[in-house]
Amino acid sequence: MLEPLLAVGGLGVRFDAVEAVRGATFDVGHGEFVAVIGPSGCGKSTVLRALAGLLPAGARFDGAIDVPHEGGRPDVAWLPQRDALLPWRRAWANALVGARIAGVPDAETRAAELFDRFGLAGFERAWPHELSGGMRQRLALLRTVLAGRRVLLLDEPFGALDALTRRSMNDWLAGLHLAGHADDGGASGVGRLAVGPGSSRLGAATADGAAAAGAVVLVTHDVDEALRLADRVLVMSARPGRIVREVAVPGSAVSRDDAHPELRTELLAALDHDSDPSGRFRPSGAPESTARV
Numbered sequence: 001m002l003e004p005l006l007a008v009g010g011l012g013v014r015f016d017a018v019e020a021v022r023g024a025t026f027d028v029g030h031g032e033f034v035a036v037i038g039p040s041g042c043g044k045s046t047v048l049r050a051l052a053g054l055l056p057a058g059a060r061f062d063g064a065i066d067v068p069h070e071g072g073r074p075d076v077a078w079l080p081q082r083d084a085l086l087p088w089r090r091a092w093a094n095a096l097v098g099a100r101i102a103g104v105p106d107a108e109t110r111a112a113e114l115f116d117r118f119g120l121a122g123f124e125r126a127w128p129h130e131l132s133g134g135m136r137q138r139l140a141l142l143r144t145v146l147a148g149r150r151v152l153l154l155d156e157p158f159g160a161l162d163a164l165t166r167r168s169m170n171d172w173l174a175g176l177h178l179a180g181h182a183d184d185g186g187a188s189g190v191g192r193l194a195v196g197p198g199s200s201r202l203g204a205a206t207a208d209g210a211a212a213a214g215a216v217v218l219v220t221h222d223v224d225e226a227l228r229l230a231d232r233v234l235v236m237s238a239r240p241g242r243i244v245r246e247v248a249v250p251g252s253a254v255s256r257d258d259a260h261p262e263l264r265t266e267l268l269a270a271l272d273h274d275s276d277p278s279g280r281f282r283p284s285g286a287p288e289s290t291a292r293v
């Protein structure tokens with residue numbers, strides 16, 4: 001049995017008087033796509049920041065975090081809630097920021113390919129403000145992919161988008177899969193996370209130990225998005241956030257289309273169960289059909 005790619009054991013995070021996360025324990029396997037859902041303020045972003053090694057200076061944490069490293073640095077790329085594109089750089093330069101800092105070889109060649117695949121070809125010289133919301137998010141995702149890291153940490157990347165755009169972004173994300181990919185077998189260093197139409201899986205574990213397979217951890221408020229994309233969904237409790245439920249989602253995201261009504265019900269029930277009396281998960285006036293928490 002393979003060791004997990006990343007593991008979190010008994011993670012606790014506190015900001016002064018606020019206990020944000022308590023005893024969070026989970027792991028993520030090679031090639032796995034894991035979604036984390038939970039009510040607003042329960043500590044989802046904090047867990048992601050902890051995985052990225054980006055907790056703010058004042059935070060105190062305990063527990064164990066084990067993420068893959070490359071060249072002495074965590075081998076992770078983090079996409080924050082807001083796309084954080086640099087407004088004074090054109091789309092092309094924005095896309096290459098992380099890759100250049102990381103010294104990714106052949107980043108320009110790869111970027112050209114990804115602009116095409118992400119539907120951004122022709123917009124290389126556009127300024128961020130000239131792009132639509134969906135295009136900006138695709139560019140931010142492209143930049144994260146291009147950074148060539150083994151683990152992608154995505155913090156509610158589509159939260160600000162309308163439902164249709166969000167759905168198409170889900171399709172983009174479902175097209176991500178990791179290397180050992182046919183593109184270049186990971187040889188470019190970027191190929192560890194590649195984009196292709198064939199599969200949503202993040203690269204099947206290879207018999208020799210899946211050395212190249214990476215993983216995605218996605219924070220989302222949207223139960224349907226989690227079910228559409230993830231192999232496994234982790235449910236966090238209200239703050240201080242703990243992992244209170246773990247649900248495996250059968251099937252590949254490319255073939256899957258809202259095919260799990262029973263899991264949807266189970267996840268919503270898990271969220272409701274742990275909701276506080278103020279109804280923070282889903283305000284009583286909010287339509288249930290949105291399935292957002």
Ligand SMILES: Nc1ncnc2c1ncn2[C@@H]1O[C@H](COP(=O)(O)OP(=O)(O)OP(=O)(O)O)[C@@H](O)[C@H]1O
Nearest residue numbers: 015018020039040041042043044045046047056239
């Ligand atoms: N830098 C910080 N300083 C102080 N408190 C913080 C800081 N970052 C987060 N917190 C607190 O920690 C708790 C968890 O915040 P976090 O952003 O991780 O929640 P979340 O589940 O991601 O929320 P949302 O879904 O609304 O984005 C919140 O009570 C928040 O106010």
